[in-house]
Amino acid sequence: MIPDPPTLLLLSLLGGLLALDATSVGQFMLSRPLIAAGLAGMIAGNPEGGIVCGVLMEAIHLAVLPVGAARTPEAGPASVAAAGAFAGAPASSQVALLASVVFMLGWGWLGGRSMEWMRRINVRIAVPPPGPVDPERIERLHLGAMVLDFARGAVVTLAGLLVLGTLLETLGWIPFREPWTRPALALSAAAALASSLRLFGRRRLPLFAAGAAAGAVLLWLRA
Incomplete structure (x- = not known):
């Protein structure tokens, strides 16, 4: 659902900041889908929905490594848009959750192309012309590039919120139905986690298995 204008503004600013965190400034890992969606859910008034959305998106995005010149999707602004729009959907709507996760994948790809x-x-704009080096000019050029990256992230987030919010308000176009969506989400997350096992290496697989077992036990106890 499309958030109200003040929330739209705050979410757009958050998307801009997380776009900076991905590469330009900090790289504090705040732009990971789990953190980005959780923050978006808090701003939109539905932290639980943001975390649920973020966990699924993090599982799918876990194997993405933005190393060197590799072309990768941009997770931060897309996760903010997905979780921010999903925050206004009914808590029991698995169709809205599936639509938000699928949207994040596509919008993240568009964000990567905008990068x-x-x-x-x-x-x-950020490379000084030949000649004597002026430190102040170099600083201004690099600050200008950072401002451009922030504006790009904010625009990508705002556009995503408007597009997904509009789609979620007319869920009738989605061919999936509620009984199908829960297994689809579970299988997608499981397949994504399985594809990321190669990142841990054989030596760390026992630790991964122990963590997965502990999480399964916790879910079983809560159920």
Whole structure:
């Protein structure tokens, strides 16, 4: 659902900050889907929904490693958009949750392409011309590139909130039905986690298995 204007503004600003965190500033891992969606849920008034959305998106995004010149989806703004729009959906709507997770994947890909576009522009505006080096000019150029990255992240987040919010308000277009969505989400998360096992290495697989077992026991006890 489309949040109210003040919430839209706050979520857009959060998306801009998380776009900076991904590469330009800090890299504090706040732009990971779990953290980004949790923060978005808190701002939108539904922290539980944000965390649920973030856990699924984090599982799917876990194997993505933004290393070097690799083309990767941008998780932060897309996760904010998905969780922020999902926050207004009914808590029991598994269809809305599935739609939000699928949307995050597509919107993250678009965000990644916008990062490529921004970097091409950065080559033009952030590299000083030949000649004597002026430290103050270099600082201004790099600050300008950071402002551009923030604005890009905010726009990507705002557009995602409007698009997904509109789609969630008309869920009749989605071919899935509630009984199908829970197994689809569970299988997607399980497949994504399985694909990320190679990141841990064989030596760490026992630790991964122990953590998975502890989580399963916890869920069983709560049930």
